[in-house]
Amino acid sequence: MSEPRLRAKELDAADGLAAQRAEFVLDEGGEAVYLDGNSLGALPVAVPGRVEDVVRRQWGELRIRSWTEGGWWTAPERIGDRIAPLVGAAAGQIVVGDSTSVNVFKAVVGAVRLARSADGAAGPAGPARDEIVVDATTFPTDGYIAESAARMTGCTLRPVPPSEVPDALGDRTVAVLLNHVDYRTGRLHDLPALTAAVHAAGAYVVWDLCHSAGALPVGLDEHGVDLAVGCTYKYLNGGPGSPAYLYVRAELQDRFDSPLPGWNSHAEPFGMRPEYAPAPGALRGRVGTPDILSMLALEAALDVWDGGGVTIEAVRAKSLALTDFFLECVEAYVPGGRVECLTPRPHGERGSQIALRCPDAGDVMKRLIERGVVGDFRHPDVLRFGFTPLYVGFADTERAARVLAEVLAETGA
Amino acid sequence: MSEPRLRAKELDAADGLAAQRAEFVLDEGGEAVYLDGNSLGALPVAVPGRVEDVVRRQWGELRIRSWTEGGWWTAPERIGDRIAPLVGAAAGQIVVGDSTSVNVFKAVVGAVRLARSADGAAGPAGPARDEIVVDATTFPTDGYIAESAARMTGCTLRPVPPSEVPDALGDRTVAVLLNHVDYRTGRLHDLPALTAAVHAAGAYVVWDLCHSAGALPVGLDEHGVDLAVGCTYKYLNGGPGSPAYLYVRAELQDRFDSPLPGWNSHAEPFGMRPEYAPAPGALRGRVGTPDILSMLALEAALDVWDGGGVTIEAVRAKSLALTDFFLECVEAYVPGGRVECLTPRPHGERGSQIALRCPDAGDVMKRLIERGVVGDFRHPDVLRFGFTPLYVGFADTERAARVLAEVLAETGA
Numbered sequence: 001m002s003e004p005r006l007r008a009k010e011l012d013a014a015d016g017l018a019a020q021r022a023e024f025v026l027d028e029g030g031e032a033v034y035l036d037g038n039s040l041g042a043l044p045v046a047v048p049g050r051v052e053d054v055v056r057r058q059w060g061e062l063r064i065r066s067w068t069e070g071g072w073w074t075a076p077e078r079i080g081d082r083i084a085p086l087v088g089a090a091a092g093q094i095v096v097g098d099s100t101s102v103n104v105f106k107a108v109v110g111a112v113r114l115a116r117s118a119d120g121a122a123g124p125a126g127p128a129r130d131e132i133v134v135d136a137t138t139f140p141t142d143g144y145i146a147e148s149a150a151r152m153t154g155c156t157l158r159p160v161p162p163s164e165v166p167d168a169l170g171d172r173t174v175a176v177l178l179n180h181v182d183y184r185t186g187r188l189h190d191l192p193a194l195t196a197a198v199h200a201a202g203a204y205v206v207w208d209l210c211h212s213a214g215a216l217p218v219g220l221d222e223h224g225v226d227l228a229v230g231c232t233y234k235y236l237n238g239g240p241g242s243p244a245y246l247y248v249r250a251e252l253q254d255r256f257d258s259p260l261p262g263w264n265s266h267a268e269p270f271g272m273r274p275e276y277a278p279a280p281g282a283l284r285g286r287v288g289t290p291d292i293l294s295m296l297a298l299e300a301a302l303d304v305w306d307g308g309g310v311t312i313e314a315v316r317a318k319s320l321a322l323t324d325f326f327l328e329c330v331e332a333y334v335p336g337g338r339v340e341c342l343t344p345r346p347h348g349e350r351g352s353q354i355a356l357r358c359p360d361a362g363d364v365m366k367r368l369i370e371r372g373v374v375g376d377f378r379h380p381d382v383l384r385f386g387f388t389p390l391y392v393g394f395a396d397t398e399r400a401a402r403v404l405a406e407v408l409a410e411t412g413a
Numbered sequence: 414m415s416e417p418r419l420r421a422k423e424l425d426a427a428d429g430l431a432a433q434r435a436e437f438v439l440d441e442g443g444e445a446v447y448l449d450g451n452s453l454g455a456l457p458v459a460v461p462g463r464v465e466d467v468v469r470r471q472w473g474e475l476r477i478r479s480w481t482e483g484g485w486w487t488a489p490e491r492i493g494d495r496i497a498p499l500v501g502a503a504a505g506q507i508v509v510g511d512s513t514s515v516n517v518f519k520a521v522v523g524a525v526r527l528a529r530s531a532d533g534a535a536g537p538a539g540p541a542r543d544e545i546v547v548d549a550t551t552f553p554t555d556g557y558i559a560e561s562a563a564r565m566t567g568c569t570l571r572p573v574p575p576s577e578v579p580d581a582l583g584d585r586t587v588a589v590l591l592n593h594v595d596y597r598t599g600r601l602h603d604l605p606a607l608t609a610a611v612h613a614a615g616a617y618v619v620w621d622l623c624h625s626a627g628a629l630p631v632g633l634d635e636h637g638v639d640l641a642v643g644c645t646y647k648y649l650n651g652g653p654g655s656p657a658y659l660y661v662r663a664e665l666q667d668r669f670d671s672p673l674p675g676w677n678s679h680a681e682p683f684g685m686r687p688e689y690a691p692a693p694g695a696l697r698g699r700v701g702t703p704d705i706l707s708m709l710a711l712e713a714a715l716d717v718w719d720g721g722g723v724t725i726e727a728v729r730a731k732s733l734a735l736t737d738f739f740l741e742c743v744e745a746y747v748p749g750g751r752v753e754c755l756t757p758r759p760h761g762e763r764g765s766q767i768a769l770r771c772p773d774a775g776d777v778m779k780r781l782i783e784r785g786v787v788g789d790f791r792h793p794d795v796l797r798f799g800f801t802p803l804y805v806g807f808a809d810t811e812r813a814a815r816v817l818a819e820v821l822a823e824t825g826a
Contacts, residue, residue: 025473036477043473048465051706055464059652060438060456064449064789072653099701101675102515136687141676141701144689148672152565159687184685231702239472240485240705259561262514263554272597272792274549274572276557288512288554289644291707292653293464376477379685 004329004398011325011394016309017318023304024237024391032372033396033403038211038353038386039376041237041301050300054293066292075295076264076286080245082302083236086312087209087228088219093247095285096232096295100210100244101141102260103229104177106285107246108132108149109259111175111204111227117255129174129203130155135162139183142208146177152259162189169201176203180218181211181351184378186343188212188351192223199224210234215352215388216316220247227252235352235388238298246285253281262287304390318389319352322397326354326385329401338408342382353386360411367407373400417742417811424738424807429722430731436717437650437804445785446809446816451624451766451799452789454650454714463713467706479705488708489677489699493658495715496649499725500622500641501632506660508698509645509708513623513657514554515673516642517590519698520659521545521562522672524588524617524640530668542587542616543568548575552596555621559590565672575602582614589616593631594624594764597791599756601625601764605636612637623647628765628801629729633660640665648765648801651711659698666694675700717803731802732765735810739767739798742814751821755795766799773824780820786813 012018025043034042058066066072080094115129134146136159150157160168176198181188191207198205207228212218214235220228228247232238248256263269264286267277278284342355358364358381365377375385425431438456447455471479479485493507528542547559549572563570573581589611594601604620611618620641625631627648633641641660645651661669676682677699680690691697755768771777771794778790788798
């Protein structure tokens with residue numbers, strides 16, 4: 001047995017999170033290695049039974065009674081409170097619902113309005129501010145939605161490479177939209193320092209946590225983040241297209257002015273009043289009727305975080321060990337120069353994925369998937385491998401690198 | 414047996430849609446009568462198995478492969494095409510996704526932008542138009558969202574009672590948002606005439622079909638409606654919070670300019686380009702990743718429309734027969750003056766519900782539900798009874814009126 005295979009055995013044996021694997025439906029006994037949890041998390045075993053209960057009993061038998069007796073109506077804030085500890089937020093600041101894109105719109109417009117509603121001297125920003133800064137390497141939807149938010153609030157949108165954001169901030173900056181982890185390269189951005197820089201410039205910051213929530217500590221409250229959004233179908237394993245969430249820092253909630261003030265965000269939703277009056281707290285981020293099936297599947301999926309020893313710190317430690325080990329194995333197996341690692345080596349700059357560039361990445365990923373190593377391909381030349389510590393082990397990781405080397409040896413370049 | 418009970422037997426025996434009841438999970442053999450399908454449609458029997466397959470096989474086994482091989486990615490437009498014939502739309506004009514509130518925002522902002530992008534002479538509206546007219550009796554969320562749309566497009570919002578809308582239209586009118594059926598009274602508004610009036614004034618119309626789609630013919634294409642939205646959890650039985658839909662008339666799609674241009678509406682979503690380029694056709698109304706569990710439950714629910722003889726015209730005919738019969742039974746059983754019917758008698762002005770006003774409506778509905786007659790209460794004094802012709806029969810209807818009379822005889826007023 002090769003040295004990396006022996007190391008994998010030792011690492012798996014010492015893995016305090018190894019037992020969590022049993023909480024997921026995987027191809028046990030098969031040869032598949034699922035490294036695409038950064039696109040769609042694997043199915044938690046608790047989900048199918050819960051969904052069946054929601055469909056057959058809550059909908060089929062109780063019907064509308066479930067809105068009150070079954071807890072449907074309060075699901076967005078209840079599930080938000082389940083996500084809160086994973087991203088370092090106290091309760092009462094997160095609501096679940098809508099897609100990430102819709103939440104980016106709420107958050108960016110909300111940030112601009114917060115800046116404009118701030119008192120001249122006391123508050124950070126005045127009405128002269130009209131520039132929204134966005135991470136130039138953002139997942140595209142954030143940029144498209146930020147452009148719309150800029151257009152609809154009389155601002156301009158300025159895309160800036162994340163490393164240059166501090167220098168780009170100034171008197172005109174009203175809001176800044178940043179990705180915590182780059183979807184393509186897996187680079188982790190410095191949330192505490194960038195948040196402080198935005199605040200020092202007198203602007204408001206919105207963080208997109210899609211690729212960090214559930215994979216590493218975020219510390220929203222600790223670092224004074226203003227607003228944040230994220231999806232729940234990656235490292236939170238909520239299922240395909242499961243609802244996203246919105247965080248609004250408690251002190252800002254009374255001034256949060258949503259561009260999508262649907263009836264679910266009304267102070268008295270069943271009062272059916274023609275005048276809008278926003279609810280207090282996180283509920284103000286709700287819009288329309290929540291999609292209960294997807295939402296309660298997510299709630300069941302979050303049960304995997306209730307196991308003993310399952311902390312976000314433990315997950316982060318294993319994530320770094322997995323990606324370190326994957327890079328070691330790639331170096332051991334793959335001839336030098338065949339792939340280029342886009343993911344930073346320093347732990348402080350790495351999310352929970354490894355991105356490898358190679359010219360024939362599309363073909364390589366196709367062959368990898370045929371052999372049971374499932375990552376994904378990002379146009380034009382990137383292989384992405386996501387590591388979900390709750391269900392990926394070190395033997396999986398070694399196998400993925402080994403099969404990658406076999407495929408790369410067969411293919412051109 | 415009373416005369417209405419005999420009539421009910423005859424009417425049920427002659428009902429061409431009676432067999433469709435078997436397509437739903439109901440309390441057969443029990444005493445319950447479900448007249449709240451205008452809030453949450455009953456569970457179609459096809460849904461639980463389909464959802465289980467989506468969860469266990471498509472998500473649990475195929476995982477990301479389902480986005481392509483399982484048809485997840487194209488679900489919004491595919492399911493839109495299933496809804497299209499029910500609302501009189503040709504294929505390629507409806508996408509499913511997001512909540513009704515979010516779709517109202519897309520549609521109203523879209524309508525304002527359509528008006529403003531129209532050519533001076535040829536187009537109906539110029540840039541001077543700045544007034545959005547909204548049905549003053551609308552379900553509240555439409556008004557709240559229209560107010561936000563007005564604020565973000567430099568317009569003012571003018572609430573107008575539906576009967577006065579034609580007189581309120583003028584040179585300043587840019588867009589008009591109307592409900593096809595009033596959620597409270599069950600009044601059906603004259604979609605062809607109001608649409609023509611809006612067009613004659615040079616403005617664009619948005620129809621909210623929440624309380625008509627699946628209950629009566631809408632004729633979107635025939636009547637030249639510009640944009641429409643609707644939910645799918647009432648007469649379309651999609652399940653709690655199932656995704657809503659957006660209709661954009663084919664000729665307007667190239668100019669439809671969404672305020673929520675998420676990556677799912679991009680011409681090349683996986684190109685991951687920083688510049689936004691809208692997709693052609695109905696896809697332009699998509700936003701973020703679709704919530705697959707809720708969406709595919711809806712798809713299964715739409716199978717009930719595939720049965721022989723299940724046309725929207727047949728459903729409408731039975732709906733009117735049911736509500737006529739309910740009113741007959743109420744008149745036969747309930748002492749005059751105890752309740753006041755808010756729903757218009759003429760068929761051309763009636764949706765698929767009956768709204769009865771009585772001062773103690775909250776208490777009365779509570780007692781009705783305790784005895785198995787499930788309608789709902791709308792603040793402050795309205796009893797709503799929704800009739801879904803695919804699963805409500807005439808014996809149900811007679812029983813509901815009889816129990817109502819018993820409850821009313823016991824309670825004060």
